[in-house]
Amino acid sequence: VEIMMFDAYLTRDLPYLEYVCVFSVVVAAVHAWLDLRQLQALKNTTPPSAVKHLFKPDECEKKAAYQRDKLKFGLVHSVYDTAMSVAMLVYAYYPWVWRLSGRTLVMALGWSSEITQSMVWVVLLSVFSNLMNLPWSLYSTFVLEERHGFNKTTVRTFLGDIVKSMLVTLAISPPIIAGLVKILMSTGPIVALYIWGFLLVVSLVMLTIYPVMIAPLFNRYEPLQPGKLKDMIEGLASKLQFPLKKLFVIDGSKRSAHSNAYMYGFFSNKRIVLYDTLLSQCSEEQVTSVLAHELGHWALSHTKYLFVASQIVLGAQMGLFAALRGTPGLLEAFGFVGKGNQPVLAGLVLFQMLIGPLDEALGLLQNLVSRTFEYQADNFAVRQGYAEDLKSALCILDKSNKGPPNTDWLYSIYHHSHPML
Numbered sequence: 001v002e003i004m005m006f007d008a009y010l011t012r013d014l015p016y017l018e019y020v021c022v023f024s025v026v027v028a029a030v031h032a033w034l035d036l037r038q039l040q041a042l043k044n045t046t047p048p049s050a051v052k053h054l055f056k057p058d059e060c061e062k063k064a065a066y067q068r069d070k071l072k073f074g075l076v077h078s079v080y081d082t083a084m085s086v087a088m089l090v091y092a093y094y095p096w097v098w099r100l101s102g103r104t105l106v107m108a109l110g111w112s113s114e115i116t117q118s119m120v121w122v123v124l125l126s127v128f129s130n131l132m133n134l135p136w137s138l139y140s141t142f143v144l145e146e147r148h149g150f151n152k153t154t155v156r157t158f159l160g161d162i163v164k165s166m167l168v169t170l171a172i173s174p175p176i177i178a179g180l181v182k183i184l185m186s187t188g189p190i191v192a193l194y195i196w197g198f199l200l201v202v203s204l205v206m207l208t209i210y211p212v213m214i215a216p217l218f219n220r221y222e223p224l225q226p227g228k229l230k231d232m233i234e235g236l237a238s239k240l241q242f243p244l245k246k247l248f249v250i251d252g253s254k255r256s257a258h259s260n261a262y263m264y265g266f267f268s269n270k271r272i273v274l275y276d277t278l279l280s281q282c283s284e285e286q287v288t289s290v291l292a293h294e295l296g297h298w299a300l301s302h303t304k305y306l307f308v309a310s311q312i313v314l315g316a317q318m319g320l321f322a323a324l325r326g327t328p329g330l331l332e333a334f335g336f337v338g339k340g341n342q343p344v345l346a347g348l349v350l351f352q353m354l355i356g357p358l359d360e361a362l363g364l365l366q367n368l369v370s371r372t373f374e375y376q377a378d379n380f381a382v383r384q385g386y387a388e389d390l391k392s393a394l395c396i397l398d399k400s401n402k403g404p405p406n407t408d409w410l411y412s413i414y415h416h417s418h419p420m421l
Contacts, residue, residue, distance in 0.1 A: 016333040028082035041408040066402040092335030184344035192322035243268040286393035289386035296380030370417040
């Protein structure tokens with residue numbers, strides 16, 4: 001009886017479009033409310049007593065001013081994005097681009113198929129999305145970041161990045177989309193298993209080729225020169241039995257004054273990348289302490305846990321998609337009407353919109369887990385003897401990157417994957 005009731009429920013024409021639109025507006029409203037709470041918190045430029053002695057009053061004001069400008073920009077951008085998203089759904093933008101991709105193929109090649117049309121559809125959606133976001137990206141880079149002393153990007157570099165990104169999209173997206181659509185068209189009831197396996201392979205391939213083939217298109221990677229810092233990092237890696245193969249310095253200052261460091265690689269082929277901005281802001285001991293924190297994530301298997309968790313979530317989502325993909329009225333509700341205008345890929349795209357509430361909940365959970373892992377990695381670095389160096393490094397990085405002097409607790413829970421200073 002319960003199965004019959006569920007089947008009867010699915011055969012109803014549910015208001016899928018209205019559901020997605022209302023949820024988008026509700027999420028935007030919650031984000032706006034949290035942003036306003038954070039703006040209120042930033043009116044107080046005196047940091048908490050535990051770190052008050054680390055900053056001068058003018059430094060706190062600069063930090064707060066930068067954070068306020070970012071929040072205001074993000075608030076306006078969010079309103080625009082939500083309005084555009086709802087408008088594109090209501091006015092059947094996605095079906096329109098689908099038909100446009102079909103006409104484009106027929107004009108160019110004289111024929112079209114669902115796989116080739118899906119490839120063109122995704123590329124056109126990506127190009128149009130980048131164009132619509134271009135004014136916001138320009139303002140963020142050349143006005144907001146420039147105003148606060150972070151922007152190092154030239155117009156030539158900015159435009160070059162756009163062209164390179166589009167070329168990478170044109171090279172990578174079509175084969176992935178073709179494989180995905182082929183699976184959706186031909187695998188029947190076990191489609192979830194095939195999609196999960198395909199996306200797992202794609203993610204592993206991308207993790208392999210991105211740092212060695214794609215990232216170097218945008219930045220210059222040079223080996224860290226012999227010296228005290230290299231000796232300290234290699235000594236730490238050896239102590240922890242971390243299979244370090246190469247140490248790189250990336251020209252992050254080419255685009256921004258923000259600093260970072262990360263590691264990548266599978267199994268016994270690990271590599272560490274340091275931003276040149278990090279090297280200019282911190283001493284050798286402080287840089288090593290930051291890497292002790294990062295190596296803590298490796299030693300404590302945080303990356304493995306997060307990867308396995310993401311695959312479990314993906315598998316569950318694909319299972320749910322397989323159960324709901326044939327729901328009557330879903331594609332029609334969003335304007336995909338008529339023969340040849342109901343692509344299987346659209347069902348997957350719309351499904352991702354429908355599970356928006358689940359994604360929001362998972363995002364909150366992921367931030368909670370991430371903050372827990374960050375504390376664990378900090379404690380790991382402390383146990384390696386880097387307590388004072390890590391403390392001073394975190395203070396320098398917070399000051400250099402103009403972190404918020406004060407943070408609203410609800411805003412932090414919702415948005416922050418890392419603990420505040």
